[in-house]
Amino acid sequence: MEEDLIRKKVQLILGGDVRLPEGFRMPYRISRSTAGPGAGKRSAVFSFGGMRVKKGISYDPCEFMLVDGDGTLSLTRDGLPFIENVTIMPVVFHSPEQAFFNLDQRCRYNCRFCTSPLLKNDVTKYLTDEKIVDMIRDSMNEHDVISVALTSGVIGTAQETADRMISCVKAIRNAFPNIPIGVEPYVDSEGQIKALKDAGADEMKINLETPRTDIFEKVCPELDHTTILEMLRMSVKIFGRGKVTSNLIFGIGENDGDLEGCMDMLASFGCVATLRAIRVNDMNRENMRSVGIIPDVTEDRMIRLAHMQKRIFEKHGLTTLTFKTMCFECGCCDLVPFRDL
Ligand code: SF4
Numbered sequence: 001m002e003e004d005l006i007r008k009k010v011q012l013i014l015g016g017d018v019r020l021p022e023g024f025r026m027p028y029r030i031s032r033s034t035a036g037p038g039a040g041k042r043s044a045v046f047s048f049g050g051m052r053v054k055k056g057i058s059y060d061p062c063e064f065m066l067v068d069g070d071g072t073l074s075l076t077r078d079g080l081p082f083i084e085n086v087t088i089m090p091v092v093f094h095s096p097e098q099a100f101f102n103l104d105q106r107c108r109y110n111c112r113f114c115t116s117p118l119l120k121n122d123v124t125k126y127l128t129d130e131k132i133v134d135m136i137r138d139s140m141n142e143h144d145v146i147s148v149a150l151t152s153g154v155i156g157t158a159q160e161t162a163d164r165m166i167s168c169v170k171a172i173r174n175a176f177p178n179i180p181i182g183v184e185p186y187v188d189s190e191g192q193i194k195a196l197k198d199a200g201a202d203e204m205k206i207n208l209e210t211p212r213t214d215i216f217e218k219v220c221p222e223l224d225h226t227t228i229l230e231m232l233r234m235s236v237k238i239f240g241r242g243k244v245t246s247n248l249i250f251g252i253g254e255n256d257g258d259l260e261g262c263m264d265m266l267a268s269f270g271c272v273a274t275l276r277a278i279r280v281n282d283m284n285r286e287n288m289r290s291v292g293i294i295p296d297v298t299e300d301r302m303i304r305l306a307h308m309q310k311r312i313f314e315k316h317g318l319t320t321l322t323f324k325t326m327c328f329e330c331g332c333c334d335l336v337p338f339r340d341l
């Protein structure tokens with residue numbers, strides 16, 4: 001991908017919302033996510049030059065503006081031409097071409113950057129296994145659906161939350177024998193990982209969040225860094241190399257060397273780290289400040305880290321292309337090695 005387009009993707013990811021032209025009708029249903037960087041926002045996926053970005057949308061003045069030139073869409077930034085030939089992609093559930101469900105947005109843990117439990121509207125309340133299977137089936141009539149993914153906050157015990165996800169994976173696997181299924185659970189035992197695999201999950205994501213234990217203790221004070229790392233090692237044994245990933249958030253006090261060492265260590269046992277720039281918004285700003293986190297993400301750093309990530313994967317014979325689910329496949333919030341660069 002051209003360096004210029006890569007930088008534009010980064011500018012979009014890190015920048016403000018997209019203003020829609022007055023009277024513009026979205027060609028597809030508007031997405032309202034309950035997890036990920038856009039949680040709580042009305043958003044749409046914009047695609048250009050083989051890349052895609054999910055952005056908050058508004059009819060109020062914004063950094064970016066969608067321009068409709070007789071059906072040909074483009075984006076301006078601060079009133080100047082920015083990206084030509086933009087298309088709006090349909091969102092299946094949360095993600096383009098992917099039915100990604102948050103089984104429960106509530107969570108007993110209080111990770112300082114996380115906005116899912118802060119959302120007022122409990123939109124995940126009625127998601128039974130049957131309802132999810134029906135929603136996937138219905139969406140297949142409208143869109144290409146290449147995979148399914150499940151995430152969840154933790155309600156009750158980790159085992160209860162895992163059981164709910166295991167049951168849902170089984171229902172999806174029964175209904176759709178061949179579709180790739182990715183899971184992003186909170187797990188604390190080998191038995192839960194095995195049960196998810198036996199239920200039919202193909203890919204696993206368990207989030208280590210940061211390479212640094214001192215930062216982890218501040219941002220995820222109720223979780224345990226060592227346990228998560230142990231769960232990742234077990235997951236690679238059960239799901240296989242190149243089938244397990246882990247979010248590492250950057251811009252919360254770590255340096256490039258911290259990330260390099262951690263990505264290399266994860267890759268050495270077959271885990272492919274997802275790099276995610278911290279996003280600060282009205283919901284998490286105060287929580288971050290209260291623990292002394294001053295977010296720091298620049299365009300140059302995001303590009304530099306993505307190239308570093310790719311070099312590390314190459315060194316260990318890993319690639320993001322072994323994933324058909326979750327963020328590597330979606331590509332809306334990060335620069336993804338082997339896909340964007
Ligand atoms: S475990 Fe932390 S990051 Fe995950 S949903 Fe709960 S609060 Fe958010």
Ligand code: SF4
Nearest residue numbers: 036327330331332333
């Ligand atoms: S990249 Fe991940 S967090 Fe972002 S929209 Fe896609 S699936 Fe959600």
